[in-house]
Amino acid sequence: MSAQTWSPKPARPAPANTVGFVGWARENLFATKLDTALTLLCVTLIVYTLEVVFGWAIIDASFSGEDRKACLKQVQGACWPFIDAKLGQFIYGRYPEMERWRVDWVFAIGALGLVPLLMPKVGWKRANVIFMLGFYPLFCFFMLTGGVFGLTPVDTTDWGGLLVTLVVAITGIVGSLPLGILLALGRRSELPIVRALCVAFIEIFRGVPLITVLFMASVMLPLFLPDGVNFDKLVRCLIGVALFSSAYMAEVVRGGLQAIPKGQYEAAAALGLGYWKTTRLIILPQALKLVIPGIVNTFIGLFKDTTLVLIVGLFDLLGIVQLHFTDSSWATPETHITGYAFAAFVFWVFCFAMSRYSIFMENHLSTDRDKES
Amino acid sequence: MRSWLNRDALLQAIVLLAVVAGMVWLVGNVQSNLERQNINSGFGFLSERAGFGINQTLIDYTEDDSFGRVVVVGLLNTLLVSVLGIFFATLLGFSLGVARLSRNWLISKIAMVYIEIFRNVPLLLQIMFWYFGVLRNLPSPRQALSIGEAMFVSNRGVVVPWLEAGAGAVWYGVAFAGVLAGGFWLRRRALKMKLNTGQASRVWRPLALLTLALFAVAALLAGVPFTLDVPYLKGFNFRGGLTVIPEFVALLLALSLYTAAFIAEIVRAGINAVDKGQREASAALGLPESLALRLVVIPQALRVIIPPLTSQYLNLTKNSSLAVAIAYPDIVSVLAGTTLSQVGQAVEIIFVTMMIYLSLSLLTSWAMNRYNQRMALVGNAS
Numbered sequence: 049m050s051a052q053t054w055s056p057k058p059a060r061p062a063p064a065n066t067v068g069f070v071g072w073a074r075e076n077l078f079a080t081k082l083d084t085a086l087t088l089l090c091v092t093l094i095v096y097t098l099e100v101v102f103g104w105a106i107i108d109a110s111f112s113g114e115d116r117k118a119c120l121k122q123v124q125g126a127c128w129p130f131i132d133a134k135l136g137q138f139i140y141g142r143y144p145e146m147e148r149w150r151v152d153w154v155f156a157i158g159a160l161g162l163v164p165l166l167m168p169k170v171g172w173k174r175a176n177v178i179f180m181l182g183f184y185p186l187f188c189f190f191m192l193t194g195g196v197f198g199l200t201p202v203d204t205t206d207w208g209g210l211l212v213t214l215v216v217a218i219t220g221i222v223g224s225l226p227l228g229i230l231l232a233l234g235r236r237s238e239l240p241i242v243r244a245l246c247v248a249f250i251e252i253f254r255g256v257p258l259i260t261v262l263f264m265a266s267v268m269l270p271l272f273l274p275d276g277v278n279f280d281k282l283v284r285c286l287i288g289v290a291l292f293s294s295a296y297m298a299e300v301v302r303g304g305l306q307a308i309p310k311g312q313y314e315a316a317a318a319l320g321l322g323y324w325k326t327t328r329l330i331i332l333p334q335a336l337k338l339v340i341p342g343i344v345n346t347f348i349g350l351f352k353d354t355t356l357v358l359i360v361g362l363f364d365l366l367g368i369v370q371l372h373f374t375d376s377s378w379a380t381p382e383t384h385i386t387g388y389a390f391a392a393f394v395f396w397v398f399c400f401a402m403s404r405y406s407i408f409m410e411n412h413l414s415t416d417r418d419k420e421s
Numbered sequence: 422m423r424s425w426l427n428r429d430a431l432l433q434a435i436v437l438l439a440v441v442a443g444m445v446w447l448v449g450n451v452q453s454n455l456e457r458q459n460i461n462s463g464f465g466f467l468s469e470r471a472g473f474g475i476n477q478t479l480i481d482y483t484e485d486d487s488f489g490r491v492v493v494v495g496l497l498n499t500l501l502v503s504v505l506g507i508f509f510a511t512l513l514g515f516s517l518g519v520a521r522l523s524r525n526w527l528i529s530k531i532a533m534v535y536i537e538i539f540r541n542v543p544l545l546l547q548i549m550f551w552y553f554g555v556l557r558n559l560p561s562p563r564q565a566l567s568i569g570e571a572m573f574v575s576n577r578g579v580v581v582p583w584l585e586a587g588a589g590a591v592w593y594g595v596a597f598a599g600v601l602a603g604g605f606w607l608r609r610r611a612l613k614m615k616l617n618t619g620q621a622s623r624v625w626r627p628l629a630l631l632t633l634a635l636f637a638v639a640a641l642l643a644g645v646p647f648t649l650d651v652p653y654l655k656g657f658n659f660r661g662g663l664t665v666i667p668e669f670v671a672l673l674l675a676l677s678l679y680t681a682a683f684i685a686e687i688v689r690a691g692i693n694a695v696d697k698g699q700r701e702a703s704a705a706l707g708l709p710e711s712l713a714l715r716l717v718v719i720p721q722a723l724r725v726i727i728p729p730l731t732s733q734y735l736n737l738t739k740n741s742s743l744a745v746a747i748a749y750p751d752i753v754s755v756l757a758g759t760t761l762s763q764v765g766q767a768v769e770i771i772f773v774t775m776m777i778y779l780s781l782s783l784l785t786s787w788a789m790n791r792y793n794q795r796m797a798l799v800g801n802a803s
Contacts, residue, residue: 076526083525090527241433245440255782256775257739263757264775267767271454272447352543359545359746366546373553381558388550392542399541 105389119380127386130378137372138390141208141363147200150191151211157187158218166405168412181222188215204282208363210394212282216289216354216364221347223290228297229336233327235298236305246298253295258353261288266360285357293350300342304335340413344406348399355395366391451768464773466764467492473759475750477666488760495752496777502672502751503738509677510737511730514684519714521689532685540682545743547679552671552747559667562658571651573659579670580652583663589643596635603631668749672741680737684730691726692718731789735782742778752777 065071077087108125110118112132119127131138140148161180164170192215195201207215234246253261265288270278279287308331316326336343358367369387372378455462467489474484479497482490520532539547557576560566565575573580604624611622652662695718703713744751745758753774761770 076524079524086525087527090525090531094527094531239429239433239436241437245436251783252775252779255779257742257753257778259742259745259753260757260771260775260778263753263761264771267761268771271451271768274450275454275457348541352541355543355545356743359743366543366549370549370553384554384558385550388546388554392546392550395543395546396538396541400537403541 115377116380119382124380124382126389127380127382130383130386131390134372138209138365138368140211141368142206143202143208143211144206147202150199154188154191158184185222204280207282209368210365212362213354213364216286216357217351219286220289220293220350224294224297227290227294229301229332231294231298232301232305235302250295250298253292258292258356259359261292262356262360264288282362285360285362293346296346300339300346301335303342304339305331307338308335337413341406341410344402344409348402351398352395365394460765462766462769464769466766475755477669477750491755491760492773495750495755499741499751502669502676503741506673506676506680506737506741507734510680510684513677513681515688517681517685518688518692521685522692536682536685539678544675544679544740545746548671548675548743548747551674552667556667556671562654573652576667577658578667579665580659580662581665582649582651585648585650587646587648589646592639592643596639599635600632604628668747671747672744672749676737676740680733683733687726687729687733691722694725695721727789727793731786735785738781739778
C-alpha cells in the first residue's frame with residue numbers, strides 16, 4: 049500500500065469570453081440588449097464629436113499667417129495664428145514689452161514657493177507660509193507696480209490678461225482666508241453682538257451675486273470715501289472680491305471648526321489655555337487642515353469668478369481676448385470661437401488641476417486620520 | 422465668572438461702537454460726496470419716466486413707463502430665465518448623475534467628461550461663447566435656418582409660431598386650473614385608498630374624462646378664441662409669431678449646461694449615500710433596476726440631495742445676473758446698467774438690486790428648509 053497523496057487537478061481556465069478585454073466588454077458594454085444599443089449609440093456620438101472637434105481644431109485649421117488672410121479658407125477651422133499673434137497680450141495685457149520680465153519673475157517665484165507648499169511630504173511648511181504670505185505679496189507689489197529700486201512705474205490700467213486673472217484670484221484667496229477665519233470664529237462666538245454681526249455679513253454677501261458686489265466696489269466705494277481719497281479701480285475690485293469670497297471661506301472654515309470634538313476644547317481649558325491660545329494652538333491647526341479640500345474648492349470658484357471683473361472694465365484673460373476680437377486685422381468668422389476655445393482651455397487646465405489636487409488632498413488627509421485611529 | 426461677563430460685555434460694546442462709528446463715518450462721506458457732486462438722493466426716481474426701451478418684456482412696457490416698472494420688468498426677466506434654467510438644469514443634471522453611475526462603462530465616462538468640461542470653464546465664458554461665438558454668427562433673417570417654414574433660427578433669435586389668445590381664453594385657463602385641482606384630488610384619494618384598503622384606484626381614466634369635460638364646457642362658453650400666429654419674413658426681419666431673443670437663448674443654454682454639471686455631482690453623491698443593502702433588498706424583491714432606482718433609491722437619496730441642490734438653484738439665480746455681459750434685460754442689466762447710467766444714484770440703485778437678490782435668496786432657503794424638515798421627518802428618526 050503505497051501512500052498516495054491526493055492532489056487536486058489544476059483549475060481549468062475561465063471561459064475565454066469572461067476574461068480579458070472580451071470579458072470586460074461583455075460585462076461593461078454589452079450586458080443586456082439595451083446596453084448594447086446604448087453602447088452603439090454612444091460610440092456614434094463619440095465618433096461624431098471627435099470628427100467635428102478634430103476637423104475644426106486640426107484638419108481645417110490654419111496654423112501660420114500674419115493676419116486675417118490666413119484664416120479665410122473655403123472650409124475654415126480654428127484660426128490659431130490669431131492666438132499666436134496675441135499671446136503676449138493675453139498673458140501680460142498692455143504691460144510694456146520691455147518690463148515683461150518683471151511679471152515673469154513674479155510668476156516664477158510664485159511657482160517656486162507654491163509647489164513645495166502644495167506637496168504634503170515636503171517640510172519647511174511654516175517658513176514657506178511666512179515667505180508666501182509675508183515676503184511674496186510685497187515682492188509682487190513692488191515688482192509689478194514699480195516706482196522703486198529704479199523700476200519704471202507701470203499703471204494698473206496697463207495690466208491685463210492672465211496677469212490680472214492671477215492677481216485677482218490670488219489676492220482674493222490671500223485676503224479672504226484670514227477674514228474668513230475671523231468671521232467663522234465670530235459666528236461660533238458666545239458673544240451675541242459679535243455673532244449677529246458676523247452672521248449678517250456672511251449671509252448678506254452669500255445672498256447677492258458677485259457682480260453686484262463688483263458694481264458696488266466700482267461705483268459705490270468712491271462715494272463712501274472722504275473727498276480726495278481714491279483707490280485704483282483694480283484695488284477696489286480686489287477689495288470687493290476679497291470681501292465676497294471671505295463670506296464663502298467663513299462657511300468652509302466653520303465646517304472645520306464644527307468637526308473638532310468637544311474634548312479638544314475641554315482639554316485645552318484643563319491645561320489653562322485662554323480663548324485665543326486655544327484657538328490658535330489647538331483648534332485652528334486641526335480645523336484648517338480638515339478643510340483644505342474645501343478651501344481649494346472655494347479657490348476654484350473664485351478663479352472662475354475672476355472673469356466677472358471684465359464687466360466693470362478690467363481686462364482679465366477673458367476680457368483681453370474679448371477686446372482683441374475688435375481688431376479688424378484679425379476679423380474672421382472663426383476668430384471668436386478660436387479665442388473662446390483658447391481662453392476656455394487655459395481656465396480649464398487651472399481648474400481641473402486644482403480639483404484633482406483637492407481630491408488628492410482629501411484622500412491624503414483621510415488616510416492620515418485612519419492611520420492615527 | 423462675574424469679571425468674565427463684564428469683560429465680554431465691554432468687548433461687545435467696543436465692537437458695536439466701532440461698527441456704528443464706521444457706519445456714521447461712511448454715511449457722512451456719502452452725504453458730503455453727493456452734495457458736492459450734485460447727485461439727488463432718495464427713491465423718487467422710481468416714479469420718473471424711464472425713456473428707454475427693453476427688448477424683452479413679460480408685462481406691457483413702453484418708454485413712457487416709470488423706472489419702478491423697469492424694476493418689475495427686469496425682475497420678471499430674471500425670474501423667467503432662472504425658473505426655466507432650474508427646470509432644464511435639473512432634468513439634465515439628474516440624467517447625467519444617473520448616467521455617471523451606469524453599469525455601462527461608456528455612458529458613465531461620457532457623463533464624466535461632460536461634467537469635468539462644463540464645471541471647470543467659467544460660466545461667463547460659456548455665456549459669451551454661446552452668444553458671440555454661436556448665436557450672433559448665425560445667418561441673418563433672410564438666410565435663416567427654417568424648420569418646416571414655421572420656425573426660424575437666425576442671428577435675431579428663434580421665431581416660433583404662437584397661439585394668439587382672444588377674449589374668451591380665460592375660460593380655458595379656468596378649465597386648466599380645474600384639471601390640475603382634479604388631478605391633485607384624485608391622486609390624494611388614490612393614495613388614501615391604497616393605504617387604507619391596499620387596493621389601487623383609477624386615476625388616469627377619470628382624469629382624462631374630467632379634462633375632456635372641462636375643456637368641452639370651456640369651448641361651449643367661449644368657442645375657440647385662439648388663432649395660430651405663424652411667423653413670416655417681411656423685409657429684413659420676421660413678423661408675427663413669438664420671437665425668443667438670442668440673449669435669452671444664450672443665457673438659458675449656458676446656465677442650464679453649467680449648473681447641470683454641478684447637479685449631476687450632487688445626484689451622484691446622493692445616490693452613492695444610499696446604503697447598498699437597499700438596492701440588494703429591492704433586487705431580492707424582484708424589482709427591475711429602473712423601478713428600484715425610482716421607488717427605492719432616489720426617494721432616499723433625495724434627502725441627501727435637496728440641501729446642496731437648493732444652493733445650486735440659488736447659485737443659478739444669482740448667476741443669471743451675468744446677463745449684463747450680453748445685455749439680456751435682467752434686473753442687474755436694466756437697473757445697475759441702464760438705469761444707473763441715466764439716473765446716477767449709485768447708492769440707492771445698488772441697494773435695491775442687492776435687496777432684491779437677498780430677498781430671493783432668503784425666501785428660497787426658507788421654503789427649502791421647510792420642505793427639508795418635512796422630508797427628514799418622514800423616515801430617519803435615528
